[in-house]
Amino acid sequence: MNLAWVVPLFPLCSFVLLLWFGRKWKQTSAYVGIAATLLSLLAAFGVLVSRLGGATYEANWTWMKIGDATLTVGVSVTALNAWMLVVVALVSWLVHIYSQGYMAGDERFSTFYAYLGLFTFAMLGLVLSPNLLQAYMFWELVGLGSFLLIGFYFYKEEAKAAAKKAFIMTRIGDVGFLIGVLLLFWQTKSFDYDDIFRAVGNGTLSPGMTTLTAILIFIGAIGKSGQFPLHTWLPDAMEGPTPVSALIHAATMVAAGVYLVAALFPLYEASAAAMMTVAVIGGGTAVFAATIGLVQTDIKRVLAYSTISQLGYMMLALGSGSYVAAIFHLTTHAFFKALLFLAAGSVIHAVHTQNIEEMGGLWRRLPWTAPLFLVGALSISGVPLFAGFFSKDEILAAAWTNGSVGLFWLAVAAALLTSFYMFRLFFLVFAGEARHRHDGAVHEAPMSMTAPMVVLGVLSVAAGYIQTPWFGSFLGEWLTDGAYHHEAAPGWIAVVAASVSLAGILLAWLMYGKRTVPRDWLSARAPYGYELLRRHYYMDDLYRSTVVALVSSISRLLGYVDRYLVEGLVQFVTGTVNAIAAAGSRGQNGQAQTYGLVAAAGLAMLVVIFALTGGDWL
Amino acid sequence: MTLSAYLALSLILFCIGLYGALTKRNTVIVLICIELMLNAVNINFVAFAKYGPHPSVHGHVFALFAIAVAAAEAAVGLAALIAFYRNRKTVRVDEANSLKH
Numbered sequence: 001m002n003l004a005w006v007v008p009l010f011p012l013c014s015f016v017l018l019l020w021f022g023r024k025w026k027q028t029s030a031y032v033g034i035a036a037t038l039l040s041l042l043a044a045f046g047v048l049v050s051r052l053g054g055a056t057y058e059a060n061w062t063w064m065k066i067g068d069a070t071l072t073v074g075v076s077v078t079a080l081n082a083w084m085l086v087v088v089a090l091v092s093w094l095v096h097i098y099s100q101g102y103m104a105g106d107e108r109f110s111t112f113y114a115y116l117g118l119f120t121f122a123m124l125g126l127v128l129s130p131n132l133l134q135a136y137m138f139w140e141l142v143g144l145g146s147f148l149l150i151g152f153y154f155y156k157e158e159a160k161a162a163a164k165k166a167f168i169m170t171r172i173g174d175v176g177f178l179i180g181v182l183l184l185f186w187q188t189k190s191f192d193y194d195d196i197f198r199a200v201g202n203g204t205l206s207p208g209m210t211t212l213t214a215i216l217i218f219i220g221a222i223g224k225s226g227q228f229p230l231h232t233w234l235p236d237a238m239e240g241p242t243p244v245s246a247l248i249h250a251a252t253m254v255a256a257g258v259y260l261v262a263a264l265f266p267l268y269e270a271s272a273a274a275m276m277t278v279a280v281i282g283g284g285t286a287v288f289a290a291t292i293g294l295v296q297t298d299i300k301r302v303l304a305y306s307t308i309s310q311l312g313y314m315m316l317a318l319g320s321g322s323y324v325a326a327i328f329h330l331t332t333h334a335f336f337k338a339l340l341f342l343a344a345g346s347v348i349h350a351v352h353t354q355n356i357e358e359m360g361g362l363w364r365r366l367p368w369t370a371p372l373f374l375v376g377a378l379s380i381s382g383v384p385l386f387a388g389f390f391s392k393d394e395i396l397a398a399a400w401t402n403g404s405v406g407l408f409w410l411a412v413a414a415a416l417l418t419s420f421y422m423f424r425l426f427f428l429v430f431a432g433e434a435r436h437r438h439d440g441a442v443h444e445a446p447m448s449m450t451a452p453m454v455v456l457g458v459l460s461v462a463a464g465y466i467q468t469p470w471f472g473s474f475l476g477e478w479l480t481d482g483a484y485h486h487e488a489a490p491g492w493i494a495v496v497a498a499s500v501s502l503a504g505i506l507l508a509w510l511m512y513g514k515r516t517v518p519r520d521w522l523s524a525r526a527p528y529g530y531e532l533l534r535r536h537y538y539m540d541d542l543y544r545s546t547v548v549a550l551v552s553s554i555s556r557l558l559g560y561v562d563r564y565l566v567e568g569l570v571q572f573v574t575g576t577v578n579a580i581a582a583a584g585s586r587g588q589n590g591q592a593q594t595y596g597l598v599a600a601a602g603l604a605m606l607v608v609i610f611a612l613t614g615g616d617w618l
Numbered sequence: 619m620t621l622s623a624y625l626a627l628s629l630i631l632f633c634i635g636l637y638g639a640l641t642k643r644n645t646v647i648v649l650i651c652i653e654l655m656l657n658a659v660n661i662n663f664v665a666f667a668k669y670g671p672h673p674s675v676h677g678h679v680f681a682l683f684a685i686a687v688a689a690a691e692a693a694v695g696l697a698a699l700i701a702f703y704r705n706r707k708t709v710r711v712d713e714a715n716s717l718k719h
Contacts, residue, residue, distance in 0.1 A: 590715050593648075597640045 022110025173223015225257025279319025
């Protein structure tokens with residue numbers, strides 16, 4: 001376990017190597033990236049296994065001393081960190097393999113792998129951080145990796161704009177995070193998680209300050225995890241290559257916000273107001289994003305809104321006090337959402353469009369992708385026996401036992417919407433007849449793309465069995481060092497969860513599979529409501545006409561100040577100097593006759609002065 | 619004839635020489651104008667040697683000396699001018715500016 005620090009180093013090596021030699025290696029670059037992440041994965045497994053039998057490991061090295069404060073860097077292997085290491089390394093490895101097929105033939109193939117390496121390094125570093133300062137640095141590095149990968153197709157205007165939007169919007173959250181971290185340091189004189197928890201425990205940190213810092217740090221998590229109201233960057237981030245959407249914008253980076261709140265859980269537990277904020281934002285986002293997902297027509301955008309909604313679920317679990325349920329759902333979500341994105345990538349690869357209106361009838365054409373997509377959809381919808389069912393059930397139980405009935409029913413509503421829009425997607429893409437002729441033959445993706453999907457498909461089912469009401473709660477007991485006791489949630493919650501998910505599937509089948517209910521049922525009855533959903537509640541337009549307009553008018557004003565006031569002053573100074581210099585250089589013209597003339601004039605002047613004054617001053 | 623008449627002549631010659639040396643663009647004329655100024659000085663020497671407060675032969679000696687030096691100067695100046703003319707095909711003094719840039 002004391003070798004845990006090597007886990008993030010393999011992807012870093014891959015990043016550096018590919019940056020230097022990538023252009024020469026071309027397609028071979030993939031093997032470098034795959035090998036590096038495989039080593040990381042093996043090391044992460046090693047760490048997990050030794051953590052299973054051992055205690056928490058932490059090592060710190062002094063980084064610098066400022067005044068009487070010592071800043072340290074280090075690694076910390078708690079149960080949560082070891083678990084996250086494996087999840088991140090595993091998904092990253094599978095995405096590396098998948099990308100070999102998906103990105104084949106791209107001009108900047110090796111650059112893509114280099115960026116993936118950078119991102120994986122940052123994410124693994126983030127989950128190993130023992131203190132907030134180090135976590136903040138990796139947090140920003142993760143954001144950088146995301147920026148580079150969203151903007152990978154930088155020749156597309158939309159991709160460029162999306163990359164900038166993602167970076168700026170998450171930065172807004174990060175400012176909150178940074179202020180929270182600095183406040184904590186000011187109060188506790190330490191960035192270490194353990195010191196902070198101790199300060200919370202013994203009352204060094206006042207209750208008001210606890211709430212304030214917890215909420216400020218949660219703002220950072222809102223930005224990164226795409227929660228309302230900072231969620232609008234995540235759907236736009238789908239401009240990036242699909243494997244990136246799977247790795248960063250579904251499985252790992254967006255889960256960083258959940259991870260952060262989970263890592264700081266004792267801080268949140270100490271403040272009821274902060275917990276309530278987390279739960280309300282999470283529950284609200286879960287339903288909010290799910291309703292938008294109902295009407296989107298871009299396959300990746302539906303999945304993006306579904307990601308936002310599922311992250312809202314995790315936040316709801318955290319806010320309801322169930323740390324275990326959140327991490328459990330984070331894990332299962334990482335697998336089934338990565339699977340769904342990879343399958344979506346495979347569909348896009350086959351038909352070269354992202355518009356689900358132009359798909360249809362792909363079930364027979366894609367014999368691997370279609371069943372795997374179905375597995376992912378069943379899992380995310382929470383159909384019994386699939387992983388998503390167990391984790392979602394856990395969250396619903398947590399919300400119920402926490403006593404927030406309103407949030408519980410919100411979560412149930414979100415579950416219904418989730419299964420409906422997932423199966424709307426499934427039926428529109430795979431069932432029925434092809435609605436559009438595609439150029440070239442539609443064919444299944446190569447092995448390198450289907451194999452990772454198969455692995456994720458197995459995990460999308462199997463991952464649920466680490467924490468079930470029947471076989472015991474292995475994950476919960478391990479994450480909480482045995483202190484976990486399964487809340488005696490009423491048995492009917494599982495029944496409700498299962499029935500709403502089946503109801504959603506049935507409804508979707510009636511509308512899009514069998515078509516007994518017309519497709520324009522909603523848009524015909526409530527055109528304004530439909531339009532509202534289709535335009536994502538006008539959130540982008542709202543931001544454009546308020547925040548963006550305000551900031552750009554301020555910047556335009558400052559631009560004028562710069563151009564006319566500052567620049568004018570500078571122009572004046574340079575103009576003056578230039579004029580003096582021009583006058584001087586006219587005198588220094590190199591003509592002996594001019595110099596003679598000046599000398600003679602000077603002499604004449606002296607003579608005149610001499611004559612007028614009579615020479616007394618000599 | 620009084621001293622002031624000689625001095626007036628010398629002054630007029632000197633001013634003509636100065637004017638020519640400063641305004642003419644032809645190097646030959648500039649050189650001639652410099653000769654004019656030197657000769658104005660020579661007239662001063664000789665005038666003071668004859669009519670000055672302390673007449674002596676020193677003035678004559680200096681005048682002769684100055685004439686010799688002026689001859690040498692004219693020879694060197696004209697030689698330099700011819701070399702310049704061969705190089706640049708001009709005798710204009712304001713075009714002798716190759717050291718400027």
